[in-house]
Amino acid sequence: MSHTTLEQAEYERQRKRQMKKTTKLMLLYGILIFVAIIMLYPIIWLVGASFKSNADIFSSIWFMPKEFDFAPYVQGWKTGTEYTMGHYFMNTFKIVVPKVVFVVISVTITAYGFARFDFPGKKFWFSILIGTLLLPNIILRIPSYMMWKTFGMLDTYAPLVLPSLFGVDVFFVFMLIQFFRGIPKDLDESAKIDGCNSLQTLIFILMPVLKPAIISCALFTFMWTMNDFMGPLIFISSVEKYPLTIALKMSMDATGGAFDWNKIIAMSLVGLLPSIVVFFSAQKYFIEGISTSGIKG
Amino acid sequence: MKTTAKASFAKDRYIGLVYVAPWIFGFLVFTLYPILASFFLSFTEYDLMSAPTWVGLQNFKELFKDKEFIKALTVTAQYVIFEVPLKLAFSLFVAFILNMNLKGINFFRTAYYIPSILGSNVAIAILWKFIFSTDGLVNQVLKVINIAPISWFGQATPAMFTIVLLRVWEFGSTMVIFLAALKEVPAELYEAAEVDGSNKFLNFCTITMPMITPVFFFNFVMQLIHAFQEFNAPYLVTNGGPMKGTYLLPMLIYDNTFKFYEMGYASAMSWVLFVIIMIFTAITFKSSKYWVFYNDNGGEE
Numbered sequence: 001m002s003h004t005t006l007e008q009a010e011y012e013r014q015r016k017r018q019m020k021k022t023t024k025l026m027l028l029y030g031i032l033i034f035v036a037i038i039m040l041y042p043i044i045w046l047v048g049a050s051f052k053s054n055a056d057i058f059s060s061i062w063f064m065p066k067e068f069d070f071a072p073y074v075q076g077w078k079t080g081t082e083y084t085m086g087h088y089f090m091n092t093f094k095i096v097v098p099k100v101v102f103v104v105i106s107v108t109i110t111a112y113g114f115a116r117f118d119f120p121g122k123k124f125w126f127s128i129l130i131g132t133l134l135l136p137n138i139i140l141r142i143p144s145y146m147m148w149k150t151f152g153m154l155d156t157y158a159p160l161v162l163p164s165l166f167g168v169d170v171f172f173v174f175m176l177i178q179f180f181r182g183i184p185k186d187l188d189e190s191a192k193i194d195g196c197n198s199l200q201t202l203i204f205i206l207m208p209v210l211k212p213a214i215i216s217c218a219l220f221t222f223m224w225t226m227n228d229f230m231g232p233l234i235f236i237s238s239v240e241k242y243p244l245t246i247a248l249k250m251s252m253d254a255t256g257g258a259f260d261w262n263k264i265i266a267m268s269l270v271g272l273l274p275s276i277v278v279f280f281s282a283q284k285y286f287i288e289g290i291s292t293s294g295i296k297g
Numbered sequence: 298m299k300t301t302a303k304a305s306f307a308k309d310r311y312i313g314l315v316y317v318a319p320w321i322f323g324f325l326v327f328t329l330y331p332i333l334a335s336f337f338l339s340f341t342e343y344d345l346m347s348a349p350t351w352v353g354l355q356n357f358k359e360l361f362k363d364k365e366f367i368k369a370l371t372v373t374a375q376y377v378i379f380e381v382p383l384k385l386a387f388s389l390f391v392a393f394i395l396n397m398n399l400k401g402i403n404f405f406r407t408a409y410y411i412p413s414i415l416g417s418n419v420a421i422a423i424l425w426k427f428i429f430s431t432d433g434l435v436n437q438v439l440k441v442i443n444i445a446p447i448s449w450f451g452q453a454t455p456a457m458f459t460i461v462l463l464r465v466w467e468f469g470s471t472m473v474i475f476l477a478a479l480k481e482v483p484a485e486l487y488e489a490a491e492v493d494g495s496n497k498f499l500n501f502c503t504i505t506m507p508m509i510t511p512v513f514f515f516n517f518v519m520q521l522i523h524a525f526q527e528f529n530a531p532y533l534v535t536n537g538g539p540m541k542g543t544y545l546l547p548m549l550i551y552d553n554t555f556k557f558y559e560m561g562y563a564s565a566m567s568w569v570l571f572v573i574i575m576i577f578t579a580i581t582f583k584s585s586k587y588w589v590f591y592n593d594n595g596g597e598e
Contacts, residue, residue, distance in 0.1 A: 036408045045434055046424050061437040110320040117313025132328055138526045139571045142554055142564050143334035166323020198312055227418040229529050245419040252423050268420030279414050287473055
């Protein structure tokens, strides 16, 4: 009999522990789900809102529209200007594509120089590199504007794209240096024995290993350039050359806020679409990229 | 590090320099020159039309009598004071939960990361403006729980709140960095502590926090630098209003530069902001030796 009470007590204890564990789990998941709702519901609701009529938007917190209306997309695409959204999309890609190419090339080369070679003044230049990582860019804005004005290149995409040819995106240089450090130097050695020069070593031996990191750089550049607002705001002045971000802001100003919300929302979502697609098809690169560069700071 | 690098392509000491040369050129032209130029400009009066005229310290003297500048400075300070700690605390809190080996972590990590990847987009700012509008989502939710609607953009404090919230909402990348740091904390440390009879809370204070201080430091400095330069959110969501209650310093600088063409005066403002950011960064770096714990030989960059 004492045996059964003991067993029962043990059973009770286990059950209590189990319950405690379950409550804790439920609490944790509760928090996680609550935060997830706060993070995502506004976006989901807005997706719904883009199909609603203007009267419907302000009547319900439920995201599903009563009936799907594609008119906001059709009308929004035309925009209030003489160009369609497609035109502004093209403009954005005219900035994004060269920028991504330039960043990838220049950043890889710079990081390679710092990570694999010793040269006079390396310590000095490396500390400059770290310094620019922390430099508040706001200080550069006015003289940069004047400089491009002197070059006669205002209202072109050059100011937005050309500097990237010279590795000015130091965040990525820094990120790639971290990745380079993780690759054993033996690889370089054996490449050298096989007769590769340093550039061949980079292109044929190291870049394949670095591929994930380089993809991260390209993706972040894509995303940030797609989203860039300040740059085009300063440098681009003719409507014809506006990228998507400025065009959206313009259409928001034009409607004055009171009406046509659904059109603006629809176009905002269309504007986000490339970023969303890229993020979902390559999210591991984003998360790895940001973790690695942050961690070793 | 030095010896191995030498071993690989040591014949030519300058080959590395060739690789970094484009960057050095870029630094000189697109970073160093603008810094010097803006320093020079801050002592001049310049409207882009006629040549800059030297006015000595006059811009700076004027600045500290300029009510608009003082107001913008105060508002910027408010923004930084709320945004940075809130974002860091929230990121750390969520990262801590995500580090608990629960199922479905990847889903949540992705979900939380989405706003920060899209966040700087104009579209999000437009959406934000909309969510907080008088009949927007937030007020509709408040109506459901019987709270009177708030005029979010009608007063300075709620308007500031919406902007801070927008940036805190984008806590994803900070959180991912914290999460990576938490995963690096060696499990043995917790096991050893358990033997010594420690509890979860004690563990957090004595093991987790000290071990992640380098990353905390990194996040703090980065957020600080970003927050002081915030432009997009107030420009797009509140347009600095109401009553200039969210008119942050970078907006004032922008208006002086591109609306009033006060290049000299705006440069002086940029320099004041720049020096403020530098002072805070320096303080953080200086103080770091008292609170940042480096596992290896003293945290070399």
